[in-house]
Amino acid sequence: MxxxxxxxxxxxxxxxxxxxxxxxxxxxxxxxxxxxxxxxxxxxxxxxxxKSTEAAEKQMMDDAFENYFIEKLTKKKSAKNIRYKINHLKKVFAGLSLLDVNIQIIREFKAYRLEQVKGDTVRKEMSLIQRMFTYAMNEWQIYLPNGNPVSPVSFPAKGKQRDRRFNEGEEERLLSHAKKYQGIIHDLIVLAVEAGMRRGEMVNSRDEKEIEKHGYACMCWENFNVNNSTIFLEDTKNGESRTVPLSSRAKQIILEQPRKLQGPIFEIRGDSVGQAFRRVTKRAGIENLRFHDLRHEATSRLFEKGLQMMEVSAITGHKDLASLKRYTHLRPEDLAKKLA
The missing domain is CATH 3.30.160 (Double Stranded RNA Binding Domain)
Known part of the structure; x- marks a missing residue:
């Protein structure tokens, strides 16, 4: 009726x-x-x-983003970064329901964001929106008559991958100014180049609540094996543990730190490392060099030493070979010497 x-x-x-x-x-x-x-x-x-669209009409976008984050994303190691994106998207789509968001709105969002940020950032945001809609359709059984509104919209082209390595004389200048800066930034730079570890694997980036719940994700004294020259990482970015072999130089750097029975080897937070590194590179007159580029440098050097793909993967912790391949920026001049 x-x-x-x-x-x-x-x-x-x-x-x-x-x-x-x-x-x-x-x-x-x-x-x-x-x-x-x-x-x-x-x-x-x-x-x-x-099929009723009532649930899609009632479910507001800001609530959907929040619920998706709570149910699916809080346990991810990148949760803090994702939270920042979620908060931004909640503001952008405030007042709209899931049913209100169509292809045209997503296209307008894409164009609007490309005026403000780089294409890679927009790709990540669009991917997050797309995953939220997929989750809502599958997990919450919300019917959208036109399907996921993000799927038909093309993503911005991928930006060029960074291939930054040390130029001639830069490593020496960087280490020299790092020594003058004092603190432990010098030792962390050396260790990053020698071992190829991520910043979050070398120093603590978790707050007290995360430590209480999940423990430390960085190098700890109780996991340092001085006899075998290895450091065991219990919880890495890709969710797996691994044992990192240490060069004699990397091992010596660790041995020079104030010894404790347990806990982080380096008493400094990840954000403080980034700040110190930026100051040191500025004083050294080195442009466009990030701390993560040291991992590129270390990984490339492992290949230049003749290690095979699987051996390098075991050391650096790259989960798939495709992601590892982009780090292997071998110097043409070094390859030319091998061909001579």
Whole structure:
């Protein structure tokens, strides 16, 4: 049974009640639009193809992002970074329901963001939105008549991967200024180049609550084996543990640190490392060098020493060979010497 009633606002409210279905209602500006909607819905009910969009209409985008983060993303190691993106997206899509967001809105979002940030950032944001919609459709059983609105929209082209390595004389200048800067930034730079570890594997980046729940993810004294010249990492970025072999220089750097029975070997937070590194590179007159580039340098040197792909993967912790390949920026001049 279908009814149409005019409301005090002048809009027309259509209602459909039928056995086997939840009551459906929607408001329109004209009576003709209400009648058309009733015909469409009743036809689908007659053909047993009707699916309600009520849940999609009620689920607001900001709530959907928040619920998705809580249910799916809080345990990820990059949760802090994802939280920042989620908070931004909640503001951008505030006031819209899942049903409101269509292909055109996603295209407008893409164009708007490309005016503000790089394409790689927009790719990550669009991917996050797409995954949220997929999760809502699969886990929350929210019906979207046109499917995931992000899927048909092309993502910005991938940016060129960084291949920054030390230029001639830069390593010496960097280490010299790091020594003058004092602190432990010098030792961390040496260790990064020698062992190829991530910053989050060398120093603690977790807050007290995360440490209490998951423990440390960085190098700890109790996992340092001085006899075997190895350091065991219990929890790495890709979710797996690994044992890192240490060169004699890397081992010596660790032995020079104030010894404790347990806990982090380096008493400095990850964000402080980044700040110190930026100051040192500026004083050394070195441009466009990031701390993570030291991992590129270390990985490339392992290949230049003749190690095979699987051997390097075991040391650096790259989970798949495709991601490892982009770090192998071998110097043409070194390859030329081998061909001579």
């Amino acid at each position: 279908a009814t149409i009633a005019k409301r005090e606002s002048g809009r027309w409210q259509a209602k459909i009640r039928r056995k086997g279905y939840r009551a459906q209602s929607k408001t329109f500006t004209t009576k003709a639009a209400a009648q058309k909607w009733i015909r469409e819905i009743e036809t689908k009910m007659d053909q047993s193809t009707f």
